[in-house]
Amino acid sequence: MFVKSFAIALSLVLAGTGIASAQTKKPKQTQAAAAAPTAPTPIQQFDAWGAYSYQSAGGKVCYVLSVPTVKSPPSGIDHGDNFFIVSQRPGQNISYEPQAMMGYPLKENSKVNVVIDNKTFVMFTKDKGAWVENAAQEPALVAALKSGHSLKVTATSKKGTATSYTYSLKGVSAALKKIEGCK
Secondary structure, eight states, X not given: OHHHHHHHHHHHHHHHHTGGGOOOSSOHHHHHHHHOOOOOEEEEEETTEEEEEEEETTEEEEEEEEOOSEEOSOTTSOOOOOEEEXXXXXXXXXXXXXXXXXXSOBOTTOEEEEEETTEEEEEEEETTEEEESSGGGHHHHHHHHHHOSEEEEEEEBTTXXXXXXXXXXXXXXXXXXXXXXXX
């Protein structure tokens, strides 16, 4: 299950990082080939969190990822594949960027709430992804992941359906430590 989930997550991460939108003056066929990332390389699995890397046009990308342990109601709807990701893109000066990826489009201009223990972080949405609204809070969110006991993500779908997902934090610190030297 994790292998399929991680493969899907990689495509979502790539879409979120804008790799496909890299603009150069090369002909279209070489432009697409230059922008195409390599397949993800599993680094190591740490309980509920996996560490991965891949090479993109912007340099090496490393990330940790987990899937929900609990999908809350409503039942009977397709929640799709959901992930919580923290990525590093040293070639783009991006370090430990948290991201929630949903298996469905999110309500336009809605917010996603990430609650770690009693700390709440607000994320803005675009399509199926969500990122920390105030980038200055990203280090605090990552620190909370490392020291926390529970992670809950609540979102609203484009159709207006309220959803909630619970993630295990078991292994997140070890996974994040594993990608700290990403270069």
